[in-house]
Amino acid sequence: MYPVSLDVNGKTVSAEVDARTSLLDLLRETLGMPGSKKGCDHGQCGACTVIVNGVRINSCLSLAVSHDGDAVTTVEGLADGESLSPLQKAFVSHDAFQCGYCTPGQLCSATALLDEIKRGEPSVVTDGKVTLNEEEIRERMSGNLCRCGAYNNIVDAILSVAGEPA
Amino acid sequence: MNQQDSRKWIGQPLDRVDGPAKVTGQATYAADYRGNSPAAIGFIVEAGIGKGRIVSIDTRAAEASDGVLLVLTHQNAPEQAPFGSHDDAGRFGQSHAVLENENVKYHGAPVAFVVAETLEQARHAAHLVSVRYDQQPGVFDAEAHEDKATKPDSLDGADQADKEVGHFEPAFEKSAVTVEAEYHTPSQHASAMEPHATVAEWSDGKLTVHMAVQIIADARKGFANTLKIEPGDVRIVSPFIGGGFGSKLGIHNEAILAALAARELDRPVRVAQTRRNLFANGPHRTAHRHRLKLGADADGRLQAVSHDSLAVMSRGYPFAEAAGGLTQSSYAAEAIRMSHRIVEANVPKVDSMRAPGEAIGTLVFESAIDELAERCGIDPIEFRLLNEPETEPGSGKSFSTRPLARCLREGAAKFGWQSGVVRPGMKRDGRWLIGHGVAAAIRPNNIEPAGAEASLARDGRLTLSLDMTDIGTGTYTILGQIAAETLGMDTGAVEVRLGDSDFVETCGSGGSFGAGSTGTAVQQACDSIRTDILARAARIDPDWSGVNSADLTIDGDRVSVGDRSLALGDILDAVGGEAFRAKSHIKPGDAHKTMAQYSYGALFAEVGVDADTAEIRLRRLLGVFDAGRILNHKTAHSQLMGGMIFGIGAGLLEESLMDMRYGAFMNRDLAEYHIAVNRDVPRLEVHMLEGFDEHSNPLGSKGIGELGICGTGPAIANAVYDATGHRARKFPIHIEDVLPAVARLTKGNAASR
Structure with missing residues (x-):
């Protein structure tokens, strides 16, 4: 077992972890935060997406021991207390989910996506200047599968928030 | 207001x-549930052969591994009612016994179940279980074993496996225009985002199960019948379910394994199937061969329709899809015939996946209708309108409502349908060959x-x-x-x-x-x-x-x-x-017996096919639907979109490929089993007619969840034909299927320059 200490949603947490434990299982099993979901455990579905040091990753593909000292944001940390984040609110009002199982990953992905745009990071569909549009969102959200088929509504939810002043 | x-x-x-x-x-899904005492974690060891016998199984290394609490095999599994017994409770309520004996029923079936303190320990120990098999030839492929085909005892979605209204052969013989074609639809896995998961705990002989399941009452019977306890001693809790699409109608292997192990250990046991597990330890829609024969007179009036399907049925698990059921309800014809045949096979559970029967039925039938319309020289919408029935053709019953024509007409107007006989390869947008397609959606209302x-x-x-x-x-x-x-x-x-x-x-x-x-x-x-x-x-x-x-x-x-x-x-x-x-x-009221009740839709698709590579991209998809009264326009809209996206999968993406030598599914993950991702899905247009079907129920509503999938796949296939001249005979449509037609078109263009 190996000691790790990390910041999760603004709180410092410490744990002893098996070298084989993924960041996802650290969150779900050891830290009692099952909001992040396991859809495939192979980095193929995106349900486990969390934000580590400002960048979204598939937490199922990353070993917990490699995150000592990191800052992690999960779906449980997106709201400000009882007040939902603009993206969370937009997901509800645009019906950007049905079963809700992919939603924690979609939300973490979308939250990080908005920062990627602000940082001017291009994607494969970027043509010149990095701007937020439907095509960019579709491309950048394609690592988050949704079997219920809420894709159009996810795009709309993100667009609606992107239009708001920061 | x-x-x-x-x-x-x-x-x-x-x-x-x-x-x-x-x-x-x-929201707490099954695998998120945390009880008062920590659950031990289970991991399934899967059979590495499709049919045969376990000669020996060595669990010593697994049992000695760190943290391991229990290794269950057929040698020490507690007694259960034989699999399939209590069939009076239906296929979900019957016994779902696991680890019954040394016989392997299908590739991936559990041969052992390892329970440990942590997932890492259980997963590691599972790989230490050593199994020797006596492999035997199995039956995996319906077509290769067609000589063993039988009529299914029961059929999901139709009363009879075989039915003939009028006299098909003479009606087909005298038809001026005919289509006779063989189609293949693939095996599919529902692939809900939440893998099947169960937490089982026992207290004073009573079992409490937190699990992902669509029908609670049947699950309760399933546990009781398998474990030989009273239904009243089983409590099922399932407040949130991460998608079902049929795959969670009943209970599956992980559920019974968890319950058995929890009783042995006197401790809660949690098991979430891995994505890989699901392809064998969850249910699937099986591959079908469809033979369709359609005949029309010179004016485009349908005379004869027949649909014969062949598929496997998982041995001992009675389920078959009514792929041909739609012939009974779609269009007027003098003679209508359907038949369904199944071959019992050594394959994982074949069961319902979203719109069993209609999802694959419309895929091939509405493709064939499009082809017949073309051969008759009639616009595909006009052809369908021309053959609108007064009463349900297969039964003579009155329709409770029949707004299909309205769906088609309103859809054509909204889509901007250019009417006329389909003439492939006529529309171009730069490098893209453009095609438009239409198909009807129809789904029984229950x-x-x-x-x-x-x-x-x-x-x-x-x-x-x-x-x-x-x-x-x-x-x-x-x-x-x-x-x-x-x-x-x-x-x-x-x-x-x-x-x-x-x-x-x-x-x-x-x-x-x-x-x-x-x-x-x-x-x-x-x-x-x-x-x-x-x-x-x-x-x-x-x-x-x-x-x-x-x-x-x-x-x-x-x-x-x-x-x-x-x-x-x-x-x-x-x-x-x-x-x-x-x-x-x-x-259900009497009107469910005396009337024919369906939800309807008309789907319109625009595809672009790359003139060089034959890559197919869906550019537009529009549906006009009637599902009676809509109960919530926001959630209904979402359900229809979700169904349409399943239909995109049926047309272009989804197939579970089995290695027919071994009966093993090969593409057992979400990188290889392709479901539509965000960028595969264009802006969908969903229109709902304001209906009220008083015969359905006092609310006036009808079923909506499976409607969108019906019709979408064939609308796409018909659009691909319009773009390229390729008539899909197997689904999903692959680039290599379309390439020859695209090459012919491009060559023709080059020659004419």
């Missing part, structure tokens, strides 16, 4: 009431028996309790809307409690019958409360006698009719009782 209008909740596009829980990670319990407290808060599930369909939300409208109250005062076998039994979620059935039960229970309130009020104030119950409203803790108003508490104090309570039980 005035006061009265604001109480008309049914149909309103309200946000999901479970939305905030789902966006904050607070109501199943269901109950509901409602309780109105003195503070005006209403609680609904029923064992219905919300698999993403919006049940929590729409049942609240129905109750609030019935009692003239605010939806915010209604609490909907679902997903627990302690509540009144319902039909659960499946077959698009959930909302209509349980919604009607909720409406009836609330109606009883309304009647009860008025009767009691009249006992304390005669002025309340004979008032119209439809005018009743509840505001906070007061009930009013017109200018009469009483506190609910005062009524209860005067006549006794803590709350107004009512239970209901509904069953």
Whole structure:
């Protein structure tokens, strides 16, 4: 077992972890935060997406021991207390989910996506200047599968928030 | 809106009431459940052969591995009722026994179950289990074993496996224009985002199961029948389900394994199937061969239609899809014939996947109709309108409603359909060959028996309790809307409690019958409360006698009719009782027997096919649907979009490929089993007709969850034909299937330059 200490949603947490434990299982099993979901455990579905040091990753593909000292944001940390984040609110009002199982990953992905745009990071569909549009969102959200088929509504939810002043 | 209008909740596009829980990670799915004592974690060891016998199984290394608590195999598994026994309870309620004996039933079936303190320990130890097999030749492929084909005893979605109306052969013989084609549709896995998961715990001989399941009451029977205990000693809890699409109608291997191990260890056991597990330890839709023959007269009037299907059935698990059922209900013809054949095979459970029967039935049938229209020289929409039946062709029954023609006409107008005979390869947008396609969607409308319990407290808060599930369909939300409208109250005062076998039994979620059935039960229970309130009020104030119950409203803790108003508490104090309570039980009305009931749609697709690579991209997809009265426009719209995206998968993406030498599915993950991703899906256009089918149920609603998938795949296939001249004979359509047609077109263009 190996000691790790990390910041999760603004709180410092410490744990002893098996070298084989993924960041996802650290969150779900050891830290009692099952909001992040396991859809495939192979980095193929995106349900486990969390934000580590400002960048979204598939937490199922990353070993917990490699995150000592990191800052992690999960779906449980997106709201400000009882007040939902603009993206969370937009997901509800645009019906950007049905079963809700992919939603924690979609939300973490979308939250990080908005920062990627602000940082001017291009994607494969970027043509010149990095701007937020439907095509960019579709491309950048394609690592988050949704079997219920809420894709159009996810795009709309993100667009609606992107239009708001920061 | 005035006061009265604001109480008309049914149909309103309200946000999901479970939305905030789902966006904050607070919605508890099965594998998220944490009980009072920590659960041990289970891991399935899968059979590495498709058929044969376990010669020896060595579990010593696994048992000695760190943290391992138990290794179950057929040698030490507790006694269970034989798999398939108690079949009177249906295929979901029958015994689902696992690890029964040394015989391997299918590739990937559990041969051992390792339970340890942690997932890492269980997973590692599972790889230490060593199994030696005596492999035997198995039956995996229906076509290779067609000589063993039989008529299925029961068929999901049709009364009879074989049926002929009129005389098919002579009608086909005399047809001026014919299409005769063989199609293949693939095996598919529902691939809900939440893998099947179960947490089982025992206390005083009673089993509590937190699991992902669509029909609670059947799951309860399934556990009881497998474990030889009373249904009353099983409690199932399933408040949130991460998608079902049929795959969670019943219980699967992980559920029974968890229950067995938890009893052995006297400790809760949790097991979540891995994504890889699901391809063998969850159910799937199997591959079908379809033979279609269609004949029309010179004017384009259908004369003869036949659909013969062949597929495997998982040995000992009775399920077959009515792929040909649609021939009975779609278009008028002098003679209609269908037949279904199955070959019992050593394959994992074959079971319902979204719109069993129609999803694959429309895929091939609506493709063939398009082809026949072309051969008749008629626009595909005109062809369908020309063959609209007066009554259901297969039964002669009246349709409860039949707005298919309206769906087609309105869809054509909204899509901008250019009518005329399909002439492939005529539309171009730069490097893209453009094609338009249309197809009809049709899906039987069913109501199943269901109950509901409602309780109105003195503070005006209403609680609904029923064992219905919300698999993403919006049940929590729409049942609240129905109750609030019935009692003239605010939806915010209604609490909907679902997903627990302690509540009144319902039909659960499946077959698009959930909302209509349980919604009607909720409406009836609330109606009883309304009647009860008025009767009691009249006992304390005669002025309340004979008032119209439809005018009743509840505001906070007061009930009013017109200018009469009483506190609910005062009524209860005067006549006794803590709350107004009512239970209901509904069953399908006679109109479900005497009339033909369906939901309908018309789908329009535009594809672009790359003129060099034949890459197919869906550019537009539009649907006009009729599902009776819409209960919530927001969630209904989402369900239709979701169905349409399943249809994109059926047309272009999804297939589970089996290695027929070994009976093993090969593409067992989401990188190899392709479902549509965000960028595969263009802006979808969904239009719902404002209907009300009084024959369906008192709400006027019809099934919607499976409608969108029907018709979408063939609309895409027909668009691919329009773009390229390639007629799809197998699905999903691959680039290499289309390439020869694209090459012919491009060559022709080059030659003409």
